[in-house]
Amino acid sequence: MHIVVPLKQSPDLVEELEVNAEGNDIDRQGLKLQVSEWDEQALEEALCLKEASGANVTAITADWGGADLVLFTALAKGADRALKLVGDFSTTMLDNHRLARALASTVEQLGANLVLTGVQSVEDLDGQIPVLLAAMLGWPHVSVVTGVELTADAAQVKQEHSGGLVAELEVKLPAVLGVQAARRAPRYAPVSKVRQMQKGAKLEQLSVAAQDAGSGLKVRRVFKPQVAARAEILEGTAEEIAAKLLAVLRERGLSL
Amino acid sequence: MTGDVYVVVEHWNGTIAEVSFELLGLGRQLAQASGGKLHALVLGPEAKEVAAACGAADVTICVEHDALAGFSPEAHITQLAAILKDRSPAFTLVSNTSKGMDVAPALAVALKVPVVTNVAAVAVNDGAIVATSQLYGGKIAVEAELAGGRAVLSLLAGAFPADHGKSAGAGAIETVVPAAQLGGSRVAFKRLIEAEASDVDISKQEILVTVGRGIQDKDNLPVVQELADALGCPLCASRPLVDAGWLPKSRQVGKSGVTVKPKIYLAIGLSGAPEHVQGMKDATTIIAVNSDPKAPIFDVAHFGVVADLFDVVPALTEKVRELRG
Numbered sequence: 015m016h017i018v019v020p021l022k023q024s025p026d027l028v029e030e031l032e033v034n035a036e037g038n039d040i041d042r043q044g045l046k047l048q049v050s051e052w053d054e055q056a057l058e059e060a061l062c063l064k065e066a067s068g069a070n071v072t073a074i075t076a077d078w079g080g081a082d083l084v085l086f087t088a089l090a091k092g093a094d095r096a097l098k099l100v101g102d103f104s105t106t107m108l109d110n111h112r113l114a115r116a117l118a119s120t121v122e123q124l125g126a127n128l129v130l131t132g133v134q135s136v137e138d139l140d141g142q143i144p145v146l147l148a149a150m151l152g153w154p155h156v157s158v159v160t161g162v163e164l165t166a167d168a169a170q171v172k173q174e175h176s177g178g179l180v181a182e183l184e185v186k187l188p189a190v191l192g193v194q195a196a197r198r199a200p201r202y203a204p205v206s207k208v209r210q211m212q213k214g215a216k217l218e219q220l221s222v223a224a225q226d227a228g229s230g231l232k233v234r235r236v237f238k239p240q241v242a243a244r245a246e247i248l249e250g251t252a253e254e255i256a257a258k259l260l261a262v263l264r265e266r267g268l269s270l
Numbered sequence: 271m272t273g274d275v276y277v278v279v280e281h282w283n284g285t286i287a288e289v290s291f292e293l294l295g296l297g298r299q300l301a302q303a304s305g306g307k308l309h310a311l312v313l314g315p316e317a318k319e320v321a322a323a324c325g326a327a328d329v330t331i332c333v334e335h336d337a338l339a340g341f342s343p344e345a346h347i348t349q350l351a352a353i354l355k356d357r358s359p360a361f362t363l364v365s366n367t368s369k370g371m372d373v374a375p376a377l378a379v380a381l382k383v384p385v386v387t388n389v390a391a392v393a394v395n396d397g398a399i400v401a402t403s404q405l406y407g408g409k410i411a412v413e414a415e416l417a418g419g420r421a422v423l424s425l426l427a428g429a430f431p432a433d434h435g436k437s438a439g440a441g442a443i444e445t446v447v448p449a450a451q452l453g454g455s456r457v458a459f460k461r462l463i464e465a466e467a468s469d470v471d472i473s474k475q476e477i478l479v480t481v482g483r484g485i486q487d488k489d490n491l492p493v494v495q496e497l498a499d500a501l502g503c504p505l506c507a508s509r510p511l512v513d514a515g516w517l518p519k520s521r522q523v524g525k526s527g528v529t530v531k532p533k534i535y536l537a538i539g540l541s542g543a544p545e546h547v548q549g550m551k552d553a554t555t556i557i558a559v560n561s562d563p564k565a566p567i568f569d570v571a572h573f574g575v576v577a578d579l580f581d582v583v584p585a586l587t588e589k590v591r592e593l594r595g
């Protein structure tokens with residue numbers, strides 16, 4: 015069993031995001047990137063599957079800054095191989111089609127049986143990678159997955175729907191699954207182990223050919239939504255705010 | 271190409287999802303603008319029952335097949351693509367739910383048309399389709415223009431009024447023969463798993479205190495639990511806290527949790543991501559406490575406090591306790 019986990023570097027939402035001068039993207043200069051939180055879940059699930067049934071796990075990421083650390087960290091956590099996609103990704107943020115094509119050819123070359131992606135990242139406009147990737151590979155897929163069990167040629171998965179509904183599905187392999195939550199909280203890679211990987215381990219590289227822009231989308235404008243200024247802001251010391259809040263609570267229906 | 275609009279109707283065991291009415295309402299508008307007809311697409315053994323609720327559509331297309339029971343992404347995509355391929359609709363509207371996340375991009379690939387997800391608004395300007403999406407947890411919006419005048423759009427639940435999609439009328443019913451390939455689906459729907467029994471039903475409460483990642487550590491939970499206790503209401507949470515196992519799934523508010531409409535909703539240390547907001551935006555009074563003045567939660571809140579929750583919450587708990595004696 016060979017499981018590929020694509021990891022995406024995306025902006026940390028705790029940081030203030032700005033729009034670039036052209037108004038067609040966020041300002042990526044000096045932007046702090048981190049592995050998308052759901053990719054951490056996907057990697058964790060892959061490593062759990064490896065521990066349970068002896069799969070091989072390959073972490074891959076597009077090289078748009080910080081890729082090496084991401085991959086060494088994945089190795090430190092227990093991934094078997096790490097691979098960096100090198101190429102021109104300058105317009106990929108709003109063109110998932112293009113990136114999905116690059117990932118599809120990589121997955122084919124690696125000969126994987128299963129791809130575990132994060133369910134989504136915070137910057138989807140053009141579809142989402144897992145579904146586009148599956149469509150391009152001609153494989154089945156399931157999104158919003160919260161549990162995976164493997165047999166020789168199939169995966170039993172749980173898919174979450176609105177309102178807390180959970181469905182059980184059987185998916186023939188090879189397949190792409192978009193992971194929402196792993197069976198346990200993602201493990202932590204000790205810094206010493208990451209250092210050890212940085213010194214000793216080898217990262218593989220794969221050049222991806224220039225891809226046609228494929229999404230058919232043109233970005234007109236990127237902007238910060240006008241805060242509706244709906245909220246009436248209560249100010250003062252903690253004590254004063256608490257008093258104001260209590261007044262609101264009582265006026266709005268709290269019976270004491 | 272036609273100006274027709276197709277809405278993929280979502281239902282579970284014959285019960286139509288509210289978001290589908292929102293899509294039908296929007297679809298009606300778009301069909302008017304592009305001079306086409308509004309079609310509802312209903313898949314599954316219960317299709318005919320569900321079609322009765324789709325009176326807002328000119329035509330409701332029903333496909334009944336066992337492979338379409340429950341939800342198998344592959345079977346649904348195969349069937350929808352088979353129907354839509356020859357019809358060249360201007361718009362195919364899908365809800366941005368789990369089902370929609372599976373279906374929208376795959377349909378776009380099959381139909382060779384652009385797709386935009388997370389859509390909160392749609393306009394047609396001089397023949398060009400312009401979709402506005404919410405990205406980065408609602409912090410950034412993007413207007414995208416779609417080439418070719420055709421598109422699959424995946425729409426955020428709650429972004430469009432549902433009333434316009436509800437109609438007592440009855441459109442035409444068209445029954446479509448299931449696609450031959452359905453038998454070979456590689457994804458088999460097995461069953462729905464019953465939710466675990468829970469001590470409280472958070473959808474039936476008058477007051478809720480909900481905590482997000484701002485609480486930082488499980489050990490800090492008593493800070494908000496004490497407020498909930500003083501107010502006599504359950505403590506709820508955003509998804510990450512539930513995934514971490516800090517609170518049970520039955521206390522999760524949002525897209526993949528419970529939809530709530532209490533009289534008072536206290537949102538403490540949560541950012542207001544679209545997936546969360548979807549589950550609580552209809553609360554009568556929303557009060558948000560967040561240290562970041564730009565947090566999107568302040569867009570939906572009626573009252574906001576820009577402060578450290580660890581200062582404000584204990585002070586409020588104290589005040590409530592004093593009053594309650």
Ligand SMILES: Cc1cc2nc3c(=O)[nH]c(=O)nc-3n(C[C@H](O)[C@H](O)[C@H](O)COP(=O)(O)OP(=O)(O)OC[C@H]3O[C@@H](n4cnc5c(N)ncnc54)[C@H](O)[C@@H]3O)c2cc1C
Pocket residue numbers: 133134158194407481482483484485507508509510522523524525526527528538539540541542543544545546549559560561562565577578579580
């Ligand atoms: C398919 C899918 C379904 C999902 N379903 C759900 C769902 O049902 N429900 C749900 O909630 N999420 C859901 N999510 C997750 C959602 O996208 C967000 O990741 C999540 O809601 C964020 O939770 P949060 O607001 O607690 O955390 P964050 O976004 O990290 O926000 C934490 C907030 O706390 C504030 N803060 C930090 N410290 C303090 C302090 N000391 N005092 C005050 N404020 C502070 C910060 O400013 C920040 O705004 C879903 C995601 C996907 C992909």
Ligand SMILES: Nc1ncnc2c1ncn2[C@@H]1O[C@H](COP(=O)(O)O)[C@@H](O)[C@H]1O
Pocket residue numbers: 019020021022023050052053056074075076110113130131132133134135136137138141142143144
């Ligand atoms: N640049 C990238 N490199 C590797 N994997 C990616 C990249 N972008 C997206 N992915 C994968 O696709 C998933 C969904 O991303 P997105 O389509 O951006 O929502 C992520 O969770 C990753 O697993």
